[in-house]
Amino acid sequence: MLRPFLLWKTANCCKDLTQAYITEFSKDLIPWGTFYEEIMFNIFKLATRNLQRYRRRTLLTSMLITLGVVAVLLFISISGSFKAMMIGQITDSMLGHIQVHRKGYLASIDSLPLDRNLKGKQVAMVKEILDKNEAVEAYSMRIKLGAMFSNFTETTNIRLNAVNPAQEMQTVPMLVDRIIKGKKEGLLEKGEILVPELIAKGMRVKIGDTIVLVATNKDGSVNGQPFIVRGILEGISGPGGRDGFIHLHDARTLLRIEDKEISEIAIRLKNMNLLDKVFAGIKGQLGPIKNKMDKPVFEVHTWQKLTPFFNIARMIDLMTFFIKIMLVAIVLVSIMNVMVMAVYERINEIGTIAAIGTVPNKILSLFVVEGFLLGIFGTFVGVVTSLAAIAWMNAAQINFDFGRQKGLLLAPTISAGDILTVAATVIVIAVLASLQPAWKAARMDPITALRHV
């Protein structure tokens, strides 16, 4: 069987080298796809065997990568759950996703200025725009005011949101969940008030008690009106988290507002992921509207501008980023260390395979694939462990406290996108970390390598 082949080769021995290779390889050519599949399979097989050669070292390196992957994925899932919960609470029980005010209102929001309310005509313009916007699920008109709260023996000050209950429940559906005492259905009726927990405790008021609200309108005249305590509201972190609620109609009578003026319009979107796009659209429609003095009438803000929690969320993102950097460093150092050792220990072997005709690129591939496999193995175990840990945490129903909020449920989740990003990062870094040692192996002089003891 070998003889005819050898005779064929002898006949071609003096031809140009390239021509000889082309002829030679054409003779035994494997179909294109199969050819590369087989080469890759062989490289992977050899790389796997080499990794098995030092099992303990391979295992330790993979464990290090696994630990890094688990740390990152758990941090992302837990912090993500915390972030999503806090953002959800803030947007779904207080702020909505976008708010529209009269220009300059937000700068002086601490004093709840009544003279910076949107006029009825301006409110109608906003309504018209929002009604046409298909991305808007609901919106709620609010009058925000400061008042004196009296239980007939004591008086304190209170911040109030006067709302249309139906609109408010559609815009901030989690508001009813903050009612810790009293009737939740329908939120509230005319003549009723939802009192924040702190004031209810401090003023010793109970459900069904009558209290009086005294407020000064924008002209400076004072008016008082009795209210029945309908419910006690749980406070949450951030501005507005300790506000009371009354009916919009009651605010108008208390403040003697005749025009249908409004302090703010809170908007809920059908899909929060479209926040930036919808915000830009609404801003683009309201921004160019000017008053008689050619000044803008409206200001539009996303929830991110309205709560300091957004900065905490950004800090969490920043921490996640630094933890990812640490993961990259762990993978880089551990893989590089292992691969440098692997090359050093196999110098003689590299010389042998180079001498018998293995081209430098293939030697490089052998070592890069080893690093790649280490990365894959570590990542796979890390992802499986993380998913198991996340499932366990969800099954265990872990509760925690945040500020004044007690018993919050930890519900960590992780998106496929996050898993893929972390896995891809680890694998790419594993390959990059093996490149230098692999390059060194591929460039090694066969004679020097063969002499190495």
Place this chain on the structure above:
Amino acid sequence: MSLIIARQLTKTYIAGDIEVRAIRGVDFTIEPASFVSFVGPSGSGKSTLLNMIGCLDPPTSGSLEVVGQDTTQLNRRQAALFRGEHIGFVFQDFNLIPVLTVFENVEYPLQMVQNLPKQKRQDQVRELLKAVGMGDQGAKFPNQISGGQKQRVAVARALVTNARLVLADEPTANLDRKTANLIIGLMKEMRDEFGTTFIFSTHDPKVVGNAETIFTLEDGKLL
């Protein structure tokens, strides 16, 4: 036509501050299917000469034609391809890949160098292993066989690619006398069966006796 033609071949290298003239203008030709030995004391230039013939080390000057190819102009990749195609190597320390079985070691050049289809390469490996008397040892790993067996496997690996030329640098240095003679005998047998040229270096006079052509080297010159 000669298999190897060397004209005024020299090799000089720098060791520290000293210029070492390892090979000093040698001329020789080697015919196909010959059984050649380079002999000489340590440092005489035997290994350097074999490395040049094997395209592992380029000559400093002179011309060297191996299997009809001027090998002095080959770059690193071309030299690797040329070796994979035409030259087999047998090393003093056997140099088998420890993570591969005997069968896989012999298969390696066909698989990773010549990229032959599975069936064809497995047939060739089986044939070669049988020829070197290792047909029933294919599943063993190098650490499970003796030195002599390792060298048989190394010979099979060198021949499996249908190499026209096998270079063996001190192939019997790590073997006892009996095994050494068996290996030299095996190499001769392979030459007879496949028409492969064997060139080996040695300083063992009893092994030299088996060679049909002997080149004696001293201080980089052929005597």
